[in-house]
Amino acid sequence: MKKLLVFFEIPAADFGRAVKFYETILDVKTSVYDCENEKMACFPEEEGVCPGAISYAPGFLPSENGVLVSLNCDDMEATHALILANGGKIVIPKTKIEAEGRGFFSTFIDSEGNTIGLYSDK
Template sequence: MNIPHVVTWFEIPVTDLARAVGFYETVFAAKMVQEPCPSGMTMAVFPAEGTAVKGCLIQHEACKPSADGTTVYLNGGDDLSAPLARAEQAGAKIVVPKTLITPEIGYFAQFIDSEGNRVGIYSMH
């Protein structure tokens, strides 16, 4: 089986959608789109173009934020320093500062978001 993308969709659980949307719009300097969901869920979708993997913030009683589960890495653009600084200014706790993986692979960092989730960010520079 040939799989073009390992990840096809992601959801980051939140307890306060408006607060989380404000946080992530600040971090990535981009507008999120709130969309209706079935089953009493509310969500806001991260902007992405074409065939890029897409994902959302989701609020529902069955979805609980956690710093101990799976870590999603979001695109830090050309240099993750800018969104990482905005994350800290928006109240994130930086748990792994900008760290070189290797020159060929790039950099990563991790923070605890406004909802208590551990989230990663990645860039080549």
């Protein structure tokens, strides 16, 4: 079966702030591209493919009510602390997924006003 998730883009009103936010809370380095009116900070490749990016473009605005993208993290409590320390807000705290063999999820509002999900096995 082919992968269902091909690529995601997280909209940013303040591109630099959003890049710093995600690099800090996920402990990653993004690759930044500036294409005239649009900017993109690509997350590190997974299995040779970039899974997504932080994007700035006129008319592509952050929203609390858009598509929910969930990001993987190793330590949800530590990630929550980084979210709060960097201007984010926890919406749904760490919650056990009831399906057998599944981990935990939470949601937060990022530095740009997007609602984003987190997933962790622990």
